[in-house]
Amino acid sequence: MSERVISPAVIKRLPRYYRYLGELIENEVVRISSKELSIKMKVTASQIRQDLNNFGGFGQQGYGYNVQYLYDEIGKILGLDNQQNMIIIGAGNLGQALANYDFSRVGFKVIGIFDANPRLEGLAVRGIEIQMVDELEEFVKSHSVDVATLTVPKKNARPIASKLEELGIRAIWNFAPTDLKVSDDVCVKNVHLDESLMTLSYNLRHRGNEKYSYNSYMND
Ligand code: NAI
Numbered sequence: 058m059s060e061r062v063i064s065p066a067v068i069k070r071l072p073r074y075y076r077y078l079g080e081l082i083e084n085e086v087v088r089i090s091s092k093e094l095s096i097k098m099k100v101t102a103s104q105i106r107q108d109l110n111n112f113g114g115f116g117q118q119g120y121g122y123n124v125q126y127l128y129d130e131i132g133k134i135l136g137l138d139n140q141q142n143m144i145i146i147g148a149g150n151l152g153q154a155l156a157n158y159d160f161s162r163v164g165f166k167v168i169g170i171f172d173a174n175p176r177l178e179g180l181a182v183r184g185i186e187i188q189m190v191d192e193l194e195e196f197v198k199s200h201s202v203d204v205a206t207l208t209v210p211k212k213n214a215r216p217i218a219s220k221l222e223e224l225g226i227r228a229i230w231n232f233a234p235t236d237l238k239v240s241d242d243v244c245v246k247n248v249h250l251d252e253s254l255m256t257l258s259y260n261l262r263h264r265g266n267e268k269y270s271y272n273s274y275m276n277d
Contacts, residue, residue, distance in 0.1 A: 078128040090121035137164040147209035148172040148187045156182040197224040204228040
């Protein structure tokens with residue numbers, strides 16, 4: 058498959074295709090037309106065809122899509138076909154909640170959890186002992202770390218992000234409510250649950266009003 062620039066809007070929709078296709082596989086659906094998929098996903102069939110044409114189509118006119126094949130191919134495009142190792146910095150409420158979640162379904166494995174609070178040292182979350190943040194450097198040098206999740210207070214996020222960059226980490230999943238200052242070599246994905254909640258609030262406030270309607274099925 059040749060490398061070409063894919064629009065961010067398409068990339069943003071891929072995880073949703075992946076999730077729906079995963080559900081279809083669970084329900085033992087083998088083949089699906091773009092029309093059926095469009096009804097299920099509440100987007101137009103032409104949108105689906107256009108999106109998937111970015112990657113070579115995958116469908117056969119009149120036969121629809123092979124669900125497993127499409128799922129696997131989208132997984133490859135998203136880079137989910139290889140396990141990616143994740144560390145979590147900040148083992149407070151959110152860090153522990155994330156560490157407790159099984160991300161292996163989308164190819165991520167938590168291999169290390171770090172905090173600055175000595176009272177948390179050695180406490181195990183899903184079988185992984187929390188280590189002190191001063192052990193981070195040694196850990197990163199001796200393990201293959203693909204992604205670092207940042208769940209520290211806002212004021213500490215930037216220095217840690219710089220340290221992670223210095224250690225060669227190239228992807229940060231940032232939950233701290235601040236813009237990190239890292240070079241373009243580092244991919245940063247900021248997550249803001251409160252923005253999602255504000256959109257929900259908007260939907261609630263304006264429900265039933267066509268003029269302000271927002272497609273609540275689309276993910277943030
Ligand atoms: P928390 O206070 O429970 O946990 C923060 C942890 O970070 C503590 O265990 C603390 O010891 C540790 N920590 C502080 N400085 C550190 C350092 N330099 N190195 C390593 N560990 C360090 O806070 P909570 O509720 O877990 O929130 C964590 C962060 O996530 C905050 O920045 C918060 O604003 C943010 N947050 C973001 C959300 C989002 O949707 N993006 C939702 C909820 C929280």
